[in-house]
Amino acid sequence: MKLSVSHRTFYRYTSPVVQSQHLIHLSPRSTEHQIIRHHSLLIEPAPAGRYDGVDAFGNHMAILDIEMPHKELVLHARSTVETITPQETDxxxxxxxxxxxxxxxxxxxxxxxxxxxxxxxxxxxxxxxxxxxxxxxxxxxxxxxxxxxxxxxxxxxxxxxxxxxxxxxxxxxxxxxxxxxxxxxxxxxxxxxxxxxxxxxxxxxxxxxxxxxxxxxxxxxxxxxxxxxxxxxxxxxxxxxxxxxxxxxxxxxxxxxxxxxxxxVSPISGLLLGGGDHDVTVGVDVLPI
Missing domain, CATH: 3.10.620.30 (C8orf32 fold)
Known part of the structure; x- marks a missing residue:
């Protein structure tokens, strides 16, 4: 089965965030039961630095360093995944x-x-x-x-x-x-x-x-x-x-x-300088292709 996944997270802060760093787990993991056909991550404002790698548990991760002052942050992950039915287990x-x-x-x-x-x-x-x-x-x-x-x-x-x-x-x-x-x-x-x-x-x-x-x-x-x-x-x-x-x-x-x-495995975690209180809105869509 081919599935399209959209995961959009929107943060709104009461005061500007001067700088922030985030650890992201939003990229699907390659396993024997799924093949990753496409993945992209849109980040606004764009990070000054980004490191993509694999963590100690074998998961795809990204570390972001955002240096532009901001009161809103958007992270939108889009993936196309081909899943394979697991064999029946006794x-x-x-x-x-x-x-x-x-x-x-x-x-x-x-x-x-x-x-x-x-x-x-x-x-x-x-x-x-x-x-x-x-x-x-x-x-x-x-x-x-x-x-x-x-x-x-x-x-x-x-x-x-x-x-x-x-x-x-x-x-x-x-x-x-x-x-x-x-x-x-x-x-x-x-x-x-x-x-x-x-x-x-x-x-x-x-x-x-x-x-x-x-x-x-x-x-x-x-x-x-x-x-x-x-x-x-x-x-x-x-x-x-x-x-x-x-x-x-x-x-x-x-x-x-x-x-x-x-x-x-938290999808988004991080440290902020500034920001005050915040609201977060998450929208997820999983659709068959």
Missing amino acids: FSASSAWDRLDDTLGRNGAIPLDVVPYRCGSRLTTATLDIADYAALSFTPGRPVLDGAMDLTMRIYREFIFDSKATDVSTPIHEVFRHRRGVCQDFAHFALAGLRAMRIPARYVSGYILTKPPPGQPRLQGADASHAWISVWAPETGWVDLDPTNGIAVTDEHVTVACGRDYDD
């Missing part, structure tokens, strides 16, 4: 979750790119209650992917999507207490539970193709960024699961970046 054929230490690597060496994803991070440190909740999906000897999918489905059934229930600062124990939140919250909660069981799991940011209700027109800019999780098993490598929708990831998902949590 979750029951994966290793037992409680024997992963025996199979994570040869001669007892855990693959280095897996190690960071077994530990809790700032946004995914589990409480005892969260660990107990996750443990219900991981009975002794259960295949790790089978248990991860069970946890994914439990979150989907028992938590309510509510965009007004949380914000970016809401801790996961509050998400668990109210059983409400958005895709970012559900991904962080799932990661906390999995890592409490010492299961390698990572945060994935990206987009998903959405469809308007029957008979209604598609609203421009009404889509949003999406987030899900990826769980590691020795037999398969990384397998992506979507707790918000209760599914394994399909060719309607577009991956941008992977990390330990949202902090590692």
